[in-house]
Amino acid sequence: MINPVPLDVLAALDELGIEYSTMGEEAKALCPSPEHDDTTPSWSINLDSGMHHCFSCGYGGSFRRLVADVREDGGGSWSDALLWIQQRKVKDIAEGKVGRKAKPKKYAEITAADLWEFDEEYPIEELEFRGFDGDVAHGFNLLWDQKRDGWIIPFHNADDRLIGYQFKPRHGTDGTPLNHPPHLKKSGRIFDNLGIIDGDLLIIVESPLDVVRLYAMGYDNVVALFGASMDAEQAERIIANFSKVILFFDDDEAGRKGVSRALKLLKGTDVHVFAYAHPLRMGQYYVHTEVSGKDPGDLTKEEVAEGISRATPGFRTGFL
Numbered sequence: 001m002i003n004p005v006p007l008d009v010l011a012a013l014d015e016l017g018i019e020y021s022t023m024g025e026e027a028k029a030l031c032p033s034p035e036h037d038d039t040t041p042s043w044s045i046n047l048d049s050g051m052h053h054c055f056s057c058g059y060g061g062s063f064r065r066l067v068a069d070v071r072e073d074g075g076g077s078w079s080d081a082l083l084w085i086q087q088r089k090v091k092d093i094a095e096g097k098v099g100r101k102a103k104p105k106k107y108a109e110i111t112a113a114d115l116w117e118f119d120e121e122y123p124i125e126e127l128e129f130r131g132f133d134g135d136v137a138h139g140f141n142l143l144w145d146q147k148r149d150g151w152i153i154p155f156h157n158a159d160d161r162l163i164g165y166q167f168k169p170r171h172g173t174d175g176t177p178l179n180h181p182p183h184l185k186k187s188g189r190i191f192d193n194l195g196i197i198d199g200d201l202l203i204i205v206e207s208p209l210d211v212v213r214l215y216a217m218g219y220d221n222v223v224a225l226f227g228a229s230m231d232a233e234q235a236e237r238i239i240a241n242f243s244k245v246i247l248f249f250d251d252d253e254a255g256r257k258g259v260s261r262a263l264k265l266l267k268g269t270d271v272h273v274f275a276y277a278h279p280l281r282m283g284q285y286y287v288h289t290e291v292s293g294k295d296p297g298d299l300t301k302e303e304v305a306e307g308i309s310r311a312t313p314g315f316r317t318g319f320l
Protein backbone atom coordinates (compact mmCIF):
# COMPACT_ATOMS: atom_id res chain seq x y z
CA MET A 1 0.00 0.00 0.00
CA ILE A 2 1.75 3.11 -1.24
CA ASN A 3 -0.88 5.55 -0.09
CA PRO A 4 -2.06 4.29 3.29
CA VAL A 5 -4.53 6.24 5.40
CA PRO A 6 -4.66 5.96 9.20
CA LEU A 7 -7.76 4.24 10.52
CA ASP A 8 -8.31 7.17 12.84
CA VAL A 9 -7.46 10.24 10.78
CA LEU A 10 -8.41 12.63 13.60
CA ALA A 11 -6.09 10.93 16.09
CA ALA A 12 -3.32 11.17 13.50
CA LEU A 13 -4.02 14.89 13.04
CA ASP A 14 -3.77 15.27 16.82
CA GLU A 15 -0.39 13.59 16.74
CA LEU A 16 0.74 15.88 13.96
CA GLY A 17 -0.21 18.88 16.08
CA ILE A 18 -2.96 20.04 13.71
CA GLU A 19 -5.89 21.68 15.46
CA TYR A 20 -9.07 21.08 13.57
CA SER A 21 -12.83 21.26 13.75
CA THR A 22 -14.98 18.57 12.19
CA MET A 23 -17.92 18.93 9.87
CA GLY A 24 -19.50 15.76 8.56
CA GLU A 25 -16.92 13.76 6.63
CA GLU A 26 -14.32 16.51 6.80
CA ALA A 27 -12.04 18.28 9.22
CA LYS A 28 -11.01 21.90 8.71
CA ALA A 29 -7.90 23.62 9.96
CA LEU A 30 -5.41 26.35 9.27
CA CYS A 31 -3.38 25.34 6.24
CA PRO A 32 -0.50 23.14 7.52
CA SER A 33 1.75 23.89 4.56
CA PRO A 34 5.01 25.41 5.85
CA GLU A 35 4.82 27.78 2.87
CA HIS A 36 1.44 29.22 3.78
CA ASP A 37 0.85 31.53 6.75
CA ASP A 38 -2.87 30.88 6.92
CA THR A 39 -5.08 33.05 9.15
CA THR A 40 -8.52 31.52 8.53
CA PRO A 41 -9.02 27.77 8.21
CA SER A 42 -8.57 27.30 4.44
CA TRP A 43 -7.55 23.68 4.52
CA SER A 44 -9.77 20.64 4.76
CA ILE A 45 -9.21 16.91 4.84
CA ASN A 46 -11.54 14.07 4.00
CA LEU A 47 -11.71 11.77 7.04
CA ASP A 48 -12.40 8.75 4.88
CA SER A 49 -9.83 9.05 2.13
CA GLY A 50 -7.26 11.20 3.93
CA MET A 51 -7.08 13.42 0.84
CA HIS A 52 -6.68 17.09 1.67
CA HIS A 53 -6.65 20.46 0.00
CA CYS A 54 -6.08 24.14 0.78
CA PHE A 55 -8.50 26.40 -1.03
CA SER A 56 -6.26 29.38 -0.59
CA CYS A 57 -2.80 28.25 -1.73
CA GLY A 58 -3.61 24.98 -3.47
CA TYR A 59 -1.47 22.80 -1.21
CA GLY A 60 -2.80 19.29 -0.85
CA GLY A 61 -2.61 15.64 -1.77
CA SER A 62 -2.47 12.34 0.05
CA PHE A 63 -2.26 11.76 3.77
CA ARG A 64 1.30 10.60 3.23
CA ARG A 65 2.11 13.97 1.65
CA LEU A 66 0.75 15.68 4.75
CA VAL A 67 2.79 13.55 7.13
CA ALA A 68 5.95 14.16 5.12
CA ASP A 69 5.39 17.92 5.20
CA VAL A 70 4.29 18.62 8.74
CA ARG A 71 5.99 16.16 11.06
CA GLU A 72 7.68 18.14 13.78
CA ASP A 73 9.77 15.31 15.21
CA GLY A 74 12.42 15.34 12.54
CA GLY A 75 12.00 12.42 10.18
CA GLY A 76 9.87 14.22 7.68
CA SER A 77 10.94 12.41 4.54
CA TRP A 78 8.65 10.79 2.01
CA SER A 79 9.68 7.24 2.97
CA ASP A 80 9.53 7.98 6.71
CA ALA A 81 6.01 9.26 6.20
CA LEU A 82 4.99 5.87 4.90
CA LEU A 83 6.52 4.19 7.94
CA TRP A 84 4.86 6.66 10.29
CA ILE A 85 1.42 5.83 8.93
CA GLN A 86 2.06 2.09 8.85
CA GLN A 87 3.05 2.17 12.51
CA ARG A 88 -0.53 3.20 13.23
CA LYS A 89 -3.67 1.26 12.40
CA VAL A 90 -4.27 1.67 8.72
CA LYS A 91 -7.51 1.81 6.80
CA ASP A 92 -8.35 -0.99 4.48
CA ILE A 93 -8.66 0.96 1.28
CA ALA A 94 -7.72 -0.80 -1.91
CA GLU A 95 -5.03 1.00 -3.86
CA GLY A 96 -6.36 3.22 -6.57
CA LYS A 97 -9.70 3.52 -4.86
CA VAL A 98 -8.69 6.15 -2.38
CA GLY A 99 -11.40 8.74 -2.17
CA ARG A 100 -14.17 6.41 -3.17
CA LYS A 101 -16.89 6.43 -0.55
CA ALA A 102 -17.45 2.77 0.05
CA LYS A 103 -17.02 1.07 3.37
CA PRO A 104 -18.47 2.24 6.65
CA LYS A 105 -15.77 3.99 8.63
CA LYS A 106 -14.06 2.35 11.52
CA TYR A 107 -12.36 4.24 14.29
CA ALA A 108 -9.95 3.05 16.90
CA GLU A 109 -11.68 2.33 20.18
CA ILE A 110 -11.27 4.81 22.99
CA THR A 111 -9.77 3.46 26.20
CA ALA A 112 -8.94 4.98 29.56
CA ALA A 113 -5.38 5.47 28.30
CA ASP A 114 -6.70 8.04 25.84
CA LEU A 115 -7.63 10.24 28.80
CA TRP A 116 -4.23 10.20 30.48
CA GLU A 117 -3.04 13.33 28.78
CA PHE A 118 -5.79 15.37 30.45
CA ASP A 119 -5.89 16.57 34.04
CA GLU A 120 -8.12 18.13 36.67
CA GLU A 121 -6.57 21.60 36.73
CA TYR A 122 -9.81 23.34 35.86
CA PRO A 123 -9.44 27.11 35.34
CA ILE A 124 -11.06 29.06 38.19
CA GLU A 125 -12.94 31.49 35.89
CA GLU A 126 -14.40 28.57 33.98
CA LEU A 127 -15.64 26.91 37.17
CA GLU A 128 -17.17 30.20 38.27
CA PHE A 129 -18.90 30.65 34.95
CA ARG A 130 -20.23 27.10 34.93
CA GLY A 131 -21.48 27.34 38.49
CA PHE A 132 -19.78 24.37 40.12
CA ASP A 133 -16.52 23.75 41.91
CA GLY A 134 -13.59 21.45 41.25
CA ASP A 135 -14.83 18.75 43.64
CA VAL A 136 -18.12 18.48 41.81
CA ALA A 137 -16.33 18.43 38.44
CA HIS A 138 -14.08 15.67 39.74
CA GLY A 139 -17.11 13.74 40.96
CA PHE A 140 -18.42 13.67 37.39
CA ASN A 141 -15.04 12.55 36.04
CA LEU A 142 -14.58 15.75 34.07
CA LEU A 143 -11.09 16.51 32.83
CA TRP A 144 -9.37 19.53 31.35
CA ASP A 145 -7.41 19.65 28.11
CA GLN A 146 -4.63 22.17 28.73
CA LYS A 147 -3.48 22.06 25.12
CA ARG A 148 -6.80 22.87 23.49
CA ASP A 149 -8.14 24.76 26.51
CA GLY A 150 -11.44 23.08 27.17
CA TRP A 151 -13.40 20.40 28.98
CA ILE A 152 -13.07 16.69 28.37
CA ILE A 153 -16.36 14.99 29.12
CA PRO A 154 -16.11 11.19 29.05
CA PHE A 155 -19.15 9.20 28.05
CA HIS A 156 -20.13 5.67 28.78
CA ASN A 157 -22.61 3.30 27.24
CA ALA A 158 -25.46 1.52 29.01
CA ASP A 159 -22.97 -1.01 30.43
CA ASP A 160 -20.89 1.83 31.86
CA ARG A 161 -18.04 1.17 29.46
CA LEU A 162 -16.04 4.20 28.30
CA ILE A 163 -16.91 4.68 24.64
CA GLY A 164 -15.66 8.16 23.91
CA TYR A 165 -15.45 11.71 25.08
CA GLN A 166 -16.46 15.17 24.10
CA PHE A 167 -14.13 18.13 23.95
CA LYS A 168 -15.95 21.33 24.84
CA PRO A 169 -14.05 24.59 24.41
CA ARG A 170 -13.77 27.01 27.31
CA HIS A 171 -16.64 29.48 27.59
CA GLY A 172 -16.25 32.52 25.39
CA THR A 173 -13.81 30.96 22.95
CA ASP A 174 -14.59 30.03 19.38
CA GLY A 175 -15.07 26.46 18.38
CA THR A 176 -17.67 23.81 18.71
CA PRO A 177 -17.80 20.69 20.84
CA LEU A 178 -15.97 17.77 19.21
CA ASN A 179 -16.71 14.13 19.83
CA HIS A 180 -14.02 11.44 19.88
CA PRO A 181 -14.42 9.25 18.04
CA PRO A 182 -16.21 11.68 15.76
CA HIS A 183 -18.92 9.47 14.40
CA LEU A 184 -19.84 7.76 17.60
CA LYS A 185 -23.38 6.51 17.43
CA LYS A 186 -25.57 8.70 19.53
CA SER A 187 -27.81 5.90 20.73
CA GLY A 188 -27.45 4.91 24.29
CA ARG A 189 -25.13 7.77 25.10
CA ILE A 190 -26.49 9.63 28.05
CA PHE A 191 -24.73 11.70 30.64
CA ASP A 192 -24.75 10.71 33.51
CA ASN A 193 -25.60 7.06 33.91
CA LEU A 194 -29.34 6.59 34.33
CA GLY A 195 -28.78 3.57 36.53
CA ILE A 196 -27.54 5.61 39.47
CA ILE A 197 -30.46 8.05 39.63
CA ASP A 198 -32.92 7.38 42.39
CA GLY A 199 -36.60 8.19 42.19
CA ASP A 200 -39.28 8.55 39.54
CA LEU A 201 -38.62 12.04 38.17
CA LEU A 202 -35.97 12.69 35.56
CA ILE A 203 -34.88 16.12 34.29
CA ILE A 204 -33.37 16.10 30.79
CA VAL A 205 -31.03 18.81 29.50
CA GLU A 206 -28.95 19.11 26.34
CA SER A 207 -25.46 19.78 27.63
CA PRO A 208 -23.54 17.55 30.02
CA LEU A 209 -22.07 20.56 31.82
CA ASP A 210 -25.61 21.61 32.73
CA VAL A 211 -26.04 18.26 34.47
CA VAL A 212 -23.08 19.18 36.64
CA ARG A 213 -24.35 22.70 37.24
CA LEU A 214 -27.80 21.50 38.24
CA TYR A 215 -26.22 18.92 40.52
CA ALA A 216 -24.37 21.74 42.27
CA MET A 217 -27.78 23.42 42.73
CA GLY A 218 -29.13 20.31 44.44
CA TYR A 219 -30.66 18.37 41.53
CA ASP A 220 -29.21 14.89 41.34
CA ASN A 221 -31.73 13.53 38.84
CA VAL A 222 -30.56 15.22 35.65
CA VAL A 223 -29.22 13.68 32.46
CA ALA A 224 -27.98 15.20 29.20
CA LEU A 225 -28.58 14.00 25.66
CA PHE A 226 -25.52 15.69 24.10
CA GLY A 227 -27.72 17.92 21.98
CA ALA A 228 -31.42 18.54 21.62
CA SER A 229 -32.28 15.60 19.43
CA MET A 230 -33.35 12.55 21.40
CA ASP A 231 -33.09 9.23 19.60
CA ALA A 232 -35.26 6.16 19.99
CA GLU A 233 -32.77 4.19 22.03
CA GLN A 234 -32.29 7.02 24.51
CA ALA A 235 -36.06 7.33 24.78
CA GLU A 236 -36.35 3.62 25.47
CA ARG A 237 -33.89 3.80 28.33
CA ILE A 238 -35.70 6.79 29.80
CA ILE A 239 -39.15 5.22 29.58
CA ALA A 240 -37.85 2.03 31.18
CA ASN A 241 -36.56 3.90 34.24
CA PHE A 242 -38.81 6.88 34.93
CA SER A 243 -42.48 7.63 35.14
CA LYS A 244 -42.18 11.41 35.00
CA VAL A 245 -39.85 13.52 32.86
CA ILE A 246 -39.16 17.26 32.63
CA LEU A 247 -37.63 18.44 29.35
CA PHE A 248 -35.33 21.35 30.14
CA PHE A 249 -33.85 22.06 26.70
CA ASP A 250 -32.37 25.33 25.48
CA ASP A 251 -34.84 28.04 24.61
CA ASP A 252 -33.85 28.32 20.95
CA GLU A 253 -35.03 26.79 17.71
CA ALA A 254 -33.06 23.58 18.08
CA GLY A 255 -34.29 23.21 21.64
CA ARG A 256 -37.93 23.66 20.68
CA LYS A 257 -37.61 21.18 17.81
CA GLY A 258 -35.97 18.82 20.28
CA VAL A 259 -38.91 19.16 22.65
CA SER A 260 -41.39 18.27 19.89
CA ARG A 261 -39.34 15.25 18.94
CA ALA A 262 -38.92 14.07 22.53
CA LEU A 263 -42.63 14.43 23.21
CA LYS A 264 -43.36 12.09 20.31
CA LEU A 265 -40.75 9.56 21.40
CA LEU A 266 -41.85 9.60 25.03
CA LYS A 267 -45.54 9.07 24.29
CA GLY A 268 -47.30 7.45 27.18
CA THR A 269 -44.86 8.90 29.70
CA ASP A 270 -45.85 11.83 31.91
CA VAL A 271 -43.71 14.49 30.20
CA HIS A 272 -43.55 18.10 31.36
CA VAL A 273 -41.76 20.96 29.64
CA PHE A 274 -39.63 23.44 31.55
CA ALA A 275 -41.37 26.81 31.77
CA TYR A 276 -39.37 29.51 30.05
CA ALA A 277 -41.16 32.77 29.35
CA HIS A 278 -42.96 32.26 26.04
CA PRO A 279 -46.03 34.44 26.07
CA LEU A 280 -46.09 34.98 22.31
CA ARG A 281 -45.20 31.59 21.05
CA MET A 282 -47.22 29.60 23.51
CA GLY A 283 -50.27 31.81 23.93
CA GLN A 284 -52.67 30.63 26.56
CA TYR A 285 -50.98 27.25 26.81
CA TYR A 286 -47.85 28.48 28.45
CA VAL A 287 -47.21 29.55 31.99
CA HIS A 288 -45.36 32.83 31.86
CA THR A 289 -42.50 33.10 34.31
CA GLU A 290 -39.88 35.73 35.00
CA VAL A 291 -37.14 33.41 33.79
CA SER A 292 -34.65 35.50 31.85
CA GLY A 293 -32.04 33.21 30.34
CA LYS A 294 -32.18 30.95 27.34
CA ASP A 295 -30.59 27.77 28.61
CA PRO A 296 -29.94 26.04 31.93
CA GLY A 297 -26.48 27.56 32.12
CA ASP A 298 -27.90 31.12 32.08
CA LEU A 299 -30.40 30.72 34.86
CA THR A 300 -30.07 31.39 38.57
CA LYS A 301 -30.93 28.77 41.14
CA GLU A 302 -34.24 30.54 41.82
CA GLU A 303 -35.13 30.66 38.12
CA VAL A 304 -34.36 26.99 37.70
CA ALA A 305 -36.53 26.15 40.70
CA GLU A 306 -39.38 28.29 39.37
CA GLY A 307 -39.20 26.86 35.85
CA ILE A 308 -39.19 23.33 37.20
CA SER A 309 -42.08 23.95 39.58
CA ARG A 310 -44.13 25.45 36.75
CA ALA A 311 -43.16 22.91 34.12
CA THR A 312 -46.10 22.37 31.82
CA PRO A 313 -47.58 18.97 30.93
CA GLY A 314 -46.42 17.96 27.45
CA PHE A 315 -49.91 17.66 26.03
CA ARG A 316 -50.57 21.32 26.84
CA THR A 317 -47.37 22.88 25.53
CA GLY A 318 -48.29 23.44 21.93
CA PHE A 319 -45.09 21.64 20.94
CA LEU A 320 -46.91 18.50 19.89
Ligand SMILES: [Zn+2]
Pocket residue numbers: 031032033036038042043054055056057058059
Ligand atom coordinates in the same frame (compact mmCIF):
# COMPACT_ATOMS: atom_id res chain seq x y z
ZN1 LIG B 1 -2.60 26.83 2.12
